[in-house]
Amino acid sequence: MGKPTGFLDYAREENPAIEPLVRIENFNEFHPPLDREHRQKQGARCMNCGVPFCQSCVQLAGMYSGCPLHNLIPEWNDMIYRGNWEHALARLCKTASFPEFTGRVCPGLCMAACTCGANGDPVTVKENELALIEYGYENHLIQPRIPEIRTDKKIAVVGSGPSGMATADLLNRRGHNVTVYERFDRVGGLMMYGIPNMKLEKQYIDRRVNLMKQEGVTFVTNADIGNTIPAQELLDSYDAVVLCCGASNPRDLNNPGRDANGIYFAVDFLRANTKSLLDSNLTDGKNISAKGKHV
Ligand code: SF4
Ligand code: SF4
Structure with missing residues (x-):
């Protein structure tokens, strides 16, 4: 395991958040990463549990608990603590296709299942994952994996x-x-x-x-x-x-007033605004603006 007393010695520390009045000036991400030394301490908090519920993905009472990818979480937490980032990254990429996505937007079932959270704060697994993959890109360790043999399928x-x-x-x-x-x-x-x-x-x-x-x-x-x-x-x-079509049909509500103006399904709203942002930085007039409105 990382540091045997790590979970006692170090508090959970999440990536900081840029101040609201600063971050409203753009549409960018607003959680800059911790530096390497602080991330190492977050890795040290992992207890390398005998039964690592974080990576288990078991069904309990009809619901799933733990990482659906069975990511090898205690292994790479330990390597983060020891400073062996390259090996940690290799172990992460063994099970995860896109850690840069899950490290940002996964709901983090790993942390909800983390034993450390039973009597305190869970290990920052998701942010550790993101730190590893971004380290990989920054250091040119993420390279195309071209298959050596092609089938004819x-x-x-x-x-x-x-x-x-x-x-x-x-x-x-x-x-x-x-x-x-x-x-x-x-x-x-x-x-x-x-x-x-x-x-x-x-x-x-x-x-x-x-x-x-x-x-x-x-x-x-x-x-x-x-x-x-x-x-x-x-x-x-x-x-x-x-x-792999997803489920983009919205679930409508049959409530009084549903036909009023200015009611949008979430994905329609998000799609229009993100597309307008990417296409024209919101200058093409195709976004749905809530500016000046009570929402
Ligand atoms: S944040 Fe990463 S490790 Fe945690 S559940 Fe999601 S994919 Fe698994
Ligand atoms: S459950 Fe938490 S403390 Fe235990 S191995 Fe997983 S991340 Fe580490």
Whole structure:
């Protein structure tokens, strides 16, 4: 384990937050990372539990607890503490396709399950994960993993959100020839247009997509399967088709006043505003503005 008394010696310390009056001046992320020394202490807080509930992903009373990816959390916490970041990163990438996304926007089931949290504050697993992957990019340790052998199988993935991208990544690593179809103009699905920029800046999606392109994955945007491209065309052209379409149909409410002006579904609101931000820095007039309104 890291430091046997780490969880007693060091308090949980999260990434700081930029002051509200400063961060409202832009739409960027506002949690700058801790420095290496402080991150090391956060790694030291991990107790390397005999039963690491953080990485278990077990079903309890119909609900899941612990990391759905079975990330090797105690291992990389220990290596963060010891300063062996490169090895920690390798162990993280063993199970996680996109730590730069989960390290930013995962709900953090690991921390809800962390034993340290039973009688205090859980280990900062999610932020440790993010620190590791960004260390990897900064130090050019994240390089395209091009499969040595290609099969002759062609696979279409419909949808380029997190499930579509992860499916494409894993199939490509096994040597299959993967094409991902996305109905909108940018790759990323809900990560691109359903999560606001201040939680996940979009250059991080582009960074990963470029890496996947170098690894051999093909992305086709503005391709609405079933509309602009017939589904049969995919069935005829590929050995397998994987549907990763997500669930973007909103659940409506049948309440009095529902038909009033100015009521939007969340994803419509987020998509319009993120697209306008990315296309024109909100100058194209296509965003939904709540400026000056009671919300
Ligand atoms: S934050 Fe990372 S380690 Fe925690 S549950 Fe999500 S993917 Fe797993
Ligand atoms: S449950 Fe918490 S303290 Fe235990 S191994 Fe996992 S992260 Fe470390």
